[in-house]
Amino acid sequence: MKITRRSLLATSGAAILSSTLPRRGWTETRVELDGGIEILTLSDGNLTLPAEFIFGPMPGDELAAVLARFDMDPSAPLTPPCNITLLRHGDTLALFDAGSGTAFQSSVGALPDALAAAGIDPLDITHVIFTHGHPDHLWGALDDFDEALFADATHMMGRIEFDYWMDDATVESIGAERASFAVGAKRRLEILADDMVLFDDGASVLPGVTALLTPGHTPGHMAFVIGEGAQAVMVLGDAIGNGHIAFARPEWTSGSDQDPEMAAATRGRLFAQITAADMTVIGFHLPGGGIGRVVQGSDGFTFQPEM
Template sequence: MATRRNFLTGGAAFMAAGLATGLSPLARAWAGAALDLGGGASVQTLHDGNLVLPGSFVYGDSPEEQAKAIIARYGLNPNQLEPDCNVTLYRDGTNTVIFDVGSGPDFMSTAGKLPEALDQLGLAAEDVTHVIFTHGHPDHLWGLLDDFDEPFFANAQHMMGQAEFDYWTDENTLSTIGQARQTFAAGAKRRLDMIADRMSFFRDGEEIVPGVAARATFGHTPGHMSYEIRKGSESVMVLGDCIANHHLAFEQPGWHSGSDQDGDLGAKTRVALLDQLAQEQMRFIGFHLPHPGFGRAERKDGAYRFVAEA
């Protein structure tokens, strides 16, 4: 479980890592790394804690024994996984942008630590100008409201892909999503209905904030979006959950993931995206990749491997 004490005691080790990867050690005591994009722009990650999930939620209908063996090779318990939750913060000198808002207090006790991370950074929620969602699952959305059911980021413009918003606010979603995710649907609809009047929408390919373009990466959810941040010659892609772990998703990207709502489309998206990321050697941030979530993809034995950059 991530706590304020963990942020503080972990800082010295992070600072010692230096600048070898091009990621500065700024604010590593409270969260993750900072990538300087130049021109006063930077991308950082904030730790929202971690989830605790049964292994079956990750490997789904993939070959179980093979999946467990791959996961075990990474030193993880294939029966229970505890993926990190990395919220992305982008600042360009004018805009302060949060990608996803974490779990809030109502999902898992091990998550919902974003307010602590902001506090360690000295950043007030009121300073955030834009909140941009990758998708509507609880660990990305349920931190939307405060204890009074008001937007936690009160001054921010809230933004979500049109298809994703339409899906979670549709009355039929609750009855069609499947029993295991009905709580997800009910929680998303309640929260999104409460801020519908301050939400703005966009579609694939649109530049939604200067230097930030939306990229459709459907499959994990029906309208899942990733975001390409470009400043000069530097770029980084905020993946959300379209590449949701550093083991199966890279070694067997064509397998179904149990966390994807559409297994076929999720796999197709993952394969195409990994091919692009490996070919272009573009940095990316994965919400559930090992904290702080920065890395690159490399081809390996006909598949891929995750190369952490902090």
Template sequence: MITRRHMIAGLGSAAVIGLAGRTMAATRHNIGAMRLTSLSDGHLVLPGEFAFDGLPQDELRAVLSRYDISPDELQPPCNVTLLRDDDRTVLFDAGAGAGFMPSAGALSDSLDAVGVAPEEITHVVFTHCHPDHLWGVLDEFDDVMFPDATYMMGTIEWDYWRDPATVDAIDPARAAFAVGAARRLDAIEERIHLFRDGEEILPGVAAVASYGHTPGHMSFELRSGTESMLIGGDAIGNHHVAFARPGWPHGADQDTALGAQTRSRLLDRLVQDQITLLGFHLPGGGLGRVERDGSAYRFVTEDM
């Protein structure tokens, strides 16, 4: 399929698309025959109040100071997971694309850096439909970015963002999320495969309900023999407060109470079962393990 994106790319170095000059570091890990690469889609720039509004400020500052995090501004990384084996080339989430935030949308460059063309992607599996996870399915010309892929999403998430009533029912600050999601889901409707909690959606990949951040947010457990990994999306949304105070509400969650319950449940399971975590907004490419820290937890990045 020849698209406008291909035509521009064919013009050569005079037309440079993406975030020029950025180095795209890749973090790698294997689960049996599944070769996993965490790719950078850049980072977000968010006001601290977006995540921390309403929290006990003195205790919050004490937690953040341990990690040298400002309470005024957050710059979380965006980690898109690439899975390759003999038969599949799978993306977990599609990044932000060109239309969301200038500091994000670098996935195309990161894929190029590891030698993967958009046409080679066989599946795109979504954790949820927020802009930094979904909007990259369309390129800057509104062509489908991964033209030969099957798109996979949990049924609850799909139904929520496809519902015309969502744009009016959602928090007004997120209304643009709903409009943008609906347009992109329309574009992939003919190639969507829906699934439910607990299903093995691909060989060795099972859906794990992690509702709260969005109504139908899904994580994914990858397993081969005794090895396992959880691709956590935004269910555990940062490496500081989410681990030190998992029961606190997080402003990025649409249902803050359910999000806190889900976060605590996942953290406990990751420790108990010694499952590696790859989180979308966690440092070090998002790859690490969870350890107990008294009555709380801490995230320990892998030494790759």
């Protein structure tokens, strides 16, 4: 397994027209596996979240002590990165998630520019495989005209997740703070539905890529294992949603998860599986390009980005 990182610099179309607009840079992290498999992460930008979105249900005194290890203020806004995974193997060019698009937050939606910087046209994408239906993972599948951005791609989602967001009752049960998530997901999935391929836990979504049901963050959240044995790589999505408290205290419930207790149990199972197999992991909101290793210590786990 070979892992490399490089900085990419690109200008949006608007920036080309106006030299007064800022240029954006991204970091590309690349993993090369045997058999000609190549995995990249590209940045869609970063979210901006209030601290209580994650830390709200956690014990305050203990939380501050743990976050001090990471030089984090438990009351400061969070700015987690958004790492899009891209798999290249033969004629396959598959994205895991599609980013936020332009309708969610101003600090995200950079994936089209990041793809351009990497020399990839959206029409070259053959598959878009969703971990789940939250805005930062799904909304970028459509452009500003509600057309599929990856128009020639096969779009794929776990059956449980798809059915959840398509259910009219979800907007009523999800809670007021996430009602817009439900409305936005249903509208986008209705547009994509005719060409959507659904799959279940354990499915081979592509040759060498196996779906793994990891519920809790959302009801049908999926992770994906690419390859096998010593070279296996797990695309986590948001099943392990940050590089700090989710590792140090995976048993604590997080405000970011729709079913906090189930999500904590899922994290526990994943950490056991990942460490037993010494897997490389890719996390949507993990630092350093999102690719790294899980290290178990005497007091929780740590994430070590591959540099």
